[in-house]
Amino acid sequence: MSTGGVTTRWIRPDGGGPELFLAAPADAAPAATVVVGQELFGVTAWVRGVCERLAAAGYAAVAPDFYGRKAARAELPYDDAGRVEGFALLGALTAEQVAADTAAALALGASLGGGTGRAFVGFSVGGHLGLLAGTRLPLDLVAACYPGWTLADTPLADDHPPLDEPGAAALAAHGTTVLGLVGADDHVVPPEQWARIGERLVTAGVRTDLVSYPGVPHGFLCDHRPATHRPAESADAFARILAALAAVALPRP
Numbered sequence: 624m625s626t627g628g629v630t631t632r633w634i635r636p637d638g639g640g641p642e643l644f645l646a647a648p649a650d651a652a653p654a655a656t657v658v659v660g661q662e663l664f665g666v667t668a669w670v671r672g673v674c675e676r677l678a679a680a681g682y683a684a685v686a687p688d689f690y691g692r693k694a695a696r697a698e699l700p701y702d703d704a705g706r707v708e709g710f711a712l713l714g715a716l717t718a719e720q721v722a723a724d725t726a727a728a729l730a731l732g733a734s735l736g737g738g739t740g741r742a743f744v745g746f747s748v749g750g751h752l753g754l755l756a757g758t759r760l761p762l763d764l765v766a767a768c769y770p771g772w773t774l775a776d777t778p779l780a781d782d783h784p785p786l787d788e789p790g791a792a793a794l795a796a797h798g799t800t801v802l803g804l805v806g807a808d809d810h811v812v813p814p815e816q817w818a819r820i821g822e823r824l825v826t827a828g829v830r831t832d833l834v835s836y837p838g839v840p841h842g843f844l845c846d847h848r849p850a851t852h853r854p855a856e857s858a859d860a861f862a863r864i865l866a867a868l869a870a871v872a873l874p875r876p
Contacts, residue, residue, distance in 0.1 A: 641691025655740030656732025660749025806839025
């Protein structure tokens with residue numbers, strides 16, 4: 624489908640695996656590839672809209688259907704039942720599969736002939752998946768928005784916390800920049816945990832920019848959930864993400 628200068632479609636990777644939702648500029652090569660990590664609820668209309676927003680800014684935005692091995696194109700409701708089903712699907716996902724799906728998304732973006740930058744923008748669970756992928760694949764940027772379970776109690780089948788000491792060291796070795804965005808009233812990533820995340824990244828030598836918005840809850844970027852959406856902070860967060868992506872898209876010396 625093409626609309627507003629952006630094309631969108633679902634694509635099955637050549638090597639197999641779950642489908643990828645692609646949004647890309649309609650009439651130009653993308654400036655870089657951005658993998659978009661879903662919330663707990665799957666590749667929802669909101670996640671697809673984020674992809675389209677990034678594509679309109681000039682990027683190939685690819686959202687892997689991480690749940691696709693168990694439930695293709697799952698789009699769960701924003702309620703307790705949706706959370707239960709989401710955690711069940713997440714619990715069947717392995718770190719190896721996350722890396723494979725992210726690699727497939729990056730390959731799809733590269734096939735469009737654009738810039739060589741490789742980024743991952745993830746939301747809640749997707750922030751966790753982005754940091755996890757960054758420990759296994761060389762990414763220029765991980766923009767992790769209120770990323771849960773990064774230091775302990777990971778919900779994936781065989782995952783170590785992505786920000787344990789080896790994980791943080793891997794991000795540093797890959798030269799990955801981490802942009803972190805969270806609300807100070809986040810019940811999933813409370814302030815003391817956010818401080819520990821910052822300490823772990825800085826100690827490992829990861830280039831880090833962590834932002835906390837006062838009085839803001841978990842999930843504040845998603846305007847499909849009015850109770851927790853915060854328009855002003857959401858606008859600021861997206862501006863920071865776009866600025867970080869612009870740096871990724873610059874030609875390397």
